[in-house]
Amino acid sequence: MAAKSDDHSLPPGFGTRPWLVQGSRGDTLTFVDVSDVSLHETVVPEVRGKTCLGGMHGDWLLMLHESTADCFLLRISTNPRTKIQLPPLHQPLNFLSTIKMLESPDSPKCTILIASSPEVEEESYLLYCRPGEDEWTKLVSPFNDIHLSAFMCNYEGKICSACSNLVVIDMVDGKIQLQRVGTIKDEEKYARGSGCYHVVESCGKLFLLWIEELGCFGNDGLLTAIDVFCLDLELMSWERVESIGSDRTFLISENYTFSCPSIEGVLQGNCVYLVWSSCDSERLYKFCLDDMTISFQQILPQSTKPWCRAFWTVPASIESILPMEISDKPNSLLSTKLSKDILLNDLDEHDGLGNSLCLWEHLPVDLLELIVSNLSLVDRIRFPTVCMAWSKVSNPIEQAKVWPWLMHISKQDGMCRLFDPLRGEVYNMQVSIFDTNEDRHIFRSSKDGWVFTSAGIYGHDIFIINPFTEDIVEPPMFERRYHYNGVSFSSPNPMCPNCYFFGINSSLSGKFLNIHKWRHEETEWIEQRFEYDVPFPVGYNNPVMFCGKFYCLGRKGNLGAFDPTSNTWEILDKPEPIHVEMGLLENDHRGREFCYLVDLEGELISVLLHNASEAPRVFKLDLTKMSWVEVEDIGGGALFLDHRTSHGVGSPDGGHGNRIYFPRYSVDRKPVSYDMDNKMYYPSFYGHIEPLNCVWVVPNLHKNESTSED
Template structure:
């Protein structure tokens, strides 16, 4: 088959950029997924019919017949002459077969193909040109610290400098088993253990890039329904086999998930540098199946490919990243830049976005500002935002006396987030379309913090899973909390009863110790340690959103949609006979996205099943103990986030019936994504355009 004929079978541009391929094994069609143009293309390639892809080496694909289990290498030109047969895999179940590593070109006699087990501790290897059968080596790996450990290979493996690195653990890998390839071939298989840098719920990926190997932890959160919540990258120091945390991947691009991980330079990939494309690993269990793009520089995540057909639950239906065979200098055009206008805009009642034109005014500056009556200056405070009020009081001495009226300024929620490229926190004011930066050097450890909850201008944050503290980023007030006796990263939810400036403030941390026990830890002013209470886990395995404190009690959604309340005075936890207004679990395993908040004594909940579905809003009717759906929120503006959602009095007419998300509507992070309740319209219309900082939270600026 000629090269041109081969290219006609594949999608256009197949050789110029990375593609994600899925071979079903039982279907005549194959799916090719383009993460740049966000499309899925189906093709009928006879050579792939009934086949599974088990691995690849440069231009060679390792395929297996799903029925006969015959295994062979096939060149990407599909030339039948370029086919290398391997021994059959009849004695092995595909469900227990993990990833593979290939030492060199299949055309070479030195080529070694090694498979690792999945949920089993074994290695299969053969030399395609020399062996007529696979050699199976069973390993007995125990953790000296946990001798009863029942963990197995996760199925992820890479080859790096003549050694095989295999992730080992349960669903979350805790260590890497390192095997010298020569010792494996000589029949004297020995190994060493490298502990992973963090133990956080999420997915570890190993990837080789040039002369370095990296571990990438894409952590998830119960509150984000399985979507990427954080991304932490470490580089392996080969001299002492330790991990070093890095904030950059050297200008490269990683493609993770599926059967093998790959790394390219940004030029080879034809896209933005320091980015990670990762396949969501839920396999249909939770929301969020798709490919996500994580930008290391600004720590944002965006959906770049939604899998319309959910990833099959069978492990054998494997996804495979295919790398480009040539560098197309014009391929950067495939990574389209979004064309949103960055001017400050307002919303009409019909949901359309209107941009204001800049107007030039001639200002008479012949009279000094100090001549303006102080009484008039005081009236301005209630009409200006917080930052403009601070600037106003500093214009002249005569106006310093009115600085006490700053609390009258319009202070509506700002989106607070952090990035890797600076020692500052960023704040975005969605009402006025302005961004502010606050230096964190005064704190001493302002970088790499994790935000958990906010209340009245204060933020509950943590550092390195060891320290938990309260901070007011505007006033620079800081309250250190006792060392936690629980795992911060595994806590399900956190909340505050009131501003930490109040003596009666209580910090709540909800944690599931196991499937049977729910723990609630609390801290109050003056206490030197956390107070912990344990309850039988009839509460539900996890919560769909952060709890809300109101009227002296902490209200929480259970996993099954019931509403429970914890009374910190009586130390009791009870369930109300109030069901969620809609089923929170759909089809037995898909979880509805839920947000929970309080506004002027009203309990408000917002539901959404999928990205483009209509938002449904409910208020709690306390006397009737029932949720009532509302179809407008003209008196409040809602700000949604998986950690803290807020409903505040409507700041301006243009913000009526408006709901802001904690994601941005453009590549340059200049305007928030939003939803108009009256018209059920999203801005932007396409959810692919939304970029959300992974570590962000809504904060009400208070001074």
């Protein structure tokens, strides 16, 4: 519940650091303190019945009464509050896009500019006025190939529109003028899928942010990647960068962007904070560029609609602070606390080990084998290196019980981080093929310890690698950029000549569907295309090899199957869809569920859930009736879910059964899971870390060779 002030006073600390402010057309404003995500409500009579169009130049809000067209600027931090009247604004809200202010209201050059919405208006234009004027002036863009819209930001006393073109907007002799500086090169423009752009000015530089969404799920979707580019004015090109500055923070809400210094305990440096309305609440996402992770907090208990979002208010005194000198020193606390080389035998670092080693060498083999049977996989790797006698214990790794670990990379330096969710341990492992500045590697799927990886700007250069042994399989390149809903392969050893490789994707509606197949010795992927009257929208999950066929789960909950030996694809009549009616293209949350298919010890399990804190729905396929049966438990097993790859484990160690694990963990390394017995998320649904480029992978240390048998 929000703390409410009846005396019209602002919450303590407002105006001294960035806050979020949300208006809901009532007489109150909701303030969000981002340091602790606490809510504070204050009665502000001036906003009653008004819509907040955005925040600019510190804590100035642009307010509009839609029925009367009354429009004004309101500064909420002064006592009494400062109100500056503007001309009536008659345009409907859906005709409006980004709103910017050229210099503060204290300046005679102050001008408010509103860009037209590209979704509604074919004509690109600006509306602008200065305080005291009687009407808004309409300026039609002289550039037919440029729509100013969402990509405007303040820059060196002017306003810039920058994405594919750089346009400078300035006041000259009392009139707004537009100057086209040039076209901006962007080598990765056509490699991007679904997502949104944001332009930020920071310390005299222009940055372009690309935030990627999985599919077109609207407010129910997942944010899966962030790419940051800086404008090289000499080359007129967006150049990829890994940092925005160790002491800088970017703040984004809708089309409004700010750069400000990091604040200890409030805003972390080299991070991007994004306000995003999800299906269950208003969220604040944090992208950490240091380790390429994402986390999110609930800031409002319900989702909001456009023009009722929470906007940033950033004191002008803070926004103008210049950055400190960037330090290249690593975060030693993080690297010390979380790093552990899984191939490093650190036993000889302990004091006194040499004195007792001679005794350890003479332990009975039966006792050593008993010790090994209770060790983790990592300790089994270290075990044979202790001494000669211990190295003679037969196959300590062969008998190890394994479960999926979460593997991710944050830089192109070859270092992979592995998180063991059942033991809460994090290890580092160097993989030489990932140590390159030429290609960006993205994990797409995994199976039996092998990871399906794409490389290059378009992701069409692919390979399958066992990161533990660095064995590798290199299929032919895709003809176009990577665009699959799921990929997999048939054999536990993809080096086997009889192994089939399979990829599938469909249109959003499910009317059009493509499948691709490849085998060793073939020079290209074989593609088949299908068109259906009854759509089959493929879910974002890995195909499962089951009874000799690749099974694919549709977003409606029905199944399709591809037989690689006969090269045939079919949509199965049974099981019947879990969702018979589904508005895939409408604002229907049932059409926005994520679905996962898992082989759990010879049984097909499907899981449906929203990107929300509600309980997952779990179904087991009854093979005798070919129907889904909803279940309350999974027989002590554990599921490890992700849109890239999902795994099932029959009976994990240490009481971790009947749980569903997600690719997130807490700061103190507790995995995020849903306990099916207690019907709750643990430790919680919100506030935890998720690596952006990650995949569940089952450790496999067996060196493979190409064989003629599976």
